[in-house]
Amino acid sequence: MIREARYYQRQDDKVSCLLCPQACLLQEGQKGICGVRRVEEGKLVTLNYGLCAAISVDPIEKKPLYHFFPGWEILSLGTVGCSLHCSFCQNWSLSRGDPQKLQEQLTPSGVIGLLESSPPEQQLGVAYTYNEPFVWYEFVRDTSELLSENGYRNVLVTNGMVNREPLEELLPFIHGINIDVKAFRDDFYRRYCKGKGVKDILRTVEISAASCHVELTYLVIPTLNDDPAEVQEFIDWVAALDRDIPVHFSRYSPCYQLDLPATPLETMEKIYNIAREKLSYVYLGNVMDTDFSNTFCPNCDNLLLKRAGFGIRNMGLEQKKCKKCAAGIRIYGDIYGEKT
Numbered sequence: 001m002i003r004e005a006r007y008y009q010r011q012d013d014k015v016s017c018l019l020c021p022q023a024c025l026l027q028e029g030q031k032g033i034c035g036v037r038r039v040e041e042g043k044l045v046t047l048n049y050g051l052c053a054a055i056s057v058d059p060i061e062k063k064p065l066y067h068f069f070p071g072w073e074i075l076s077l078g079t080v081g082c083s084l085h086c087s088f089c090q091n092w093s094l095s096r097g098d099p100q101k102l103q104e105q106l107t108p109s110g111v112i113g114l115l116e117s118s119p120p121e122q123q124l125g126v127a128y129t130y131n132e133p134f135v136w137y138e139f140v141r142d143t144s145e146l147l148s149e150n151g152y153r154n155v156l157v158t159n160g161m162v163n164r165e166p167l168e169e170l171l172p173f174i175h176g177i178n179i180d181v182k183a184f185r186d187d188f189y190r191r192y193c194k195g196k197g198v199k200d201i202l203r204t205v206e207i208s209a210a211s212c213h214v215e216l217t218y219l220v221i222p223t224l225n226d227d228p229a230e231v232q233e234f235i236d237w238v239a240a241l242d243r244d245i246p247v248h249f250s251r252y253s254p255c256y257q258l259d260l261p262a263t264p265l266e267t268m269e270k271i272y273n274i275a276r277e278k279l280s281y282v283y284l285g286n287v288m289d290t291d292f293s294n295t296f297c298p299n300c301d302n303l304l305l306k307r308a309g310f311g312i313r314n315m316g317l318e319q320k321k322c323k324k325c326a327a328g329i330r331i332y333g334d335i336y337g338e339k340t
C-alpha cells in the first residue's frame with residue numbers, strides 16, 4: 001500500500017527524507033537507499049505500509065532479548081527494505097527485497113485480531129523484526145500505538161538508524177529494543193554497511209535506554225571489528241552508560257557478500273571474559289556451548305536462568321532477585337508461567 005511518508009521536506013525541486021541519518025535527497029521518481037520510500041508527484045511516499053514479507057511466532061529469546069518477558073513467545077512481523085547495505089547481511093532477501101512483490105497486507109487492527117486469536121503464551125505483543133523496522137515507520141507507529149492502548153507490548157529489532165525526532169515519537173509505544181552495534185569504528189560502517197558512522201547508532205542506544213528496556217547485539221567479524229582495543233572501547237562505552245544493559249556478542253559465519261572464515265571460538269570466549277569484568281549480563285550467540293547463554297548473578301555468580309535452545313529454566317531467581325545473595329536482577333516483565 002502506498003501512503004504519504006512522515007518526516008520529509010521539499011528542497012527546491014527535490015525531497016529530503018528526514019527519517020534516518022542517510023538523509024537521502026531525492027528527485028521525482030527516485031527511491032531512497034532503503035528501497036521503500038520514493039518521490040511521487042513531489043511527495044515522499046512509503047511503498048511498504050502494512051505489506052508483510054515474513055510473519056511467525058518466535059521465542060522472545062530469538063530476537064535476542066534475554067531479560068524481557070523470559071520464556072514468552074512473540075508474534076514477529078517483517079517487511080522489505082533496509083537503511084544499511086551490509087556486505088554480511090544475514091537477511092538480505094528481505095533487506096534488499098522489492099515491496100511491489102509483496103501480497104500480504106496487514107492493518108493495525110488486523111494485527112490485534114491475530115493476537116486475540118493466539119494461545120495465551122503468544123499474546124505478549126509484536127516484534128518488528130527480520131528487516132529494519134524504522135523503514136516501516138508509519139505502519140510500526142500506527143500498530144504499536146494501537147497495541148499499546150490494548151495492553152500489548154511492542155519490540156523493535158533494529159540497526160539503530162533513525163533520527164532523534166521520529167525515534168522520540170515512537171518510543172512511548174515501545175517496550176523493548178534490541179539494537180545492533182555493528183562495530184565501534186566509523187570506517188567499518190562506511191566500508192561494510194554503507195552507513196555514515198557509529199555515532200548515529202550510539203545516539204539511538206542512549207535515547208532508547210532512557211525510555212524502555214534495551215539489549216545490544218555486536219556481531220564479531222574476524223579482522224574487521226574484533227580488534228581487542230575496539231571491543232574494549234565498546235564495552236567501556238556500554239558500562240559507562242549502564243552496566244546492566246545485556247550485551248549479546250554474536251559469532252559471525254560467512255553470509256551474503258562476505259566470505260571470511262567463521263569467528264574462532266577462542267576470540268568469542270576472550271571477548272566474553274573481558275566483557276564480564278565490566279558488564280552485568282553478557283552472552284555469546286551462535287556458539288554451541290549453552291553456558292554462554294545462561295544468566296548469572298552479577299554479584300555472586302549464582303546461576304539464575306539456564307537456557308537450552310530457546311527454552312529457559314529458572315534456577316535461582318525469586319521476585320527478580322538472586323535467591324542466594326538477594327541482589328536485584330534486571331528483568332522486564334514476568335517470566336512465562338511465573339508471576340513476579
Ligand code: SF4
Pocket residue numbers: 017018019020021022023024031032033034035037082083135
Ligand atoms: S529512511 Fe533513510 S534510507 Fe530511506 S529514504 Fe529516508 S533517509 Fe533514505
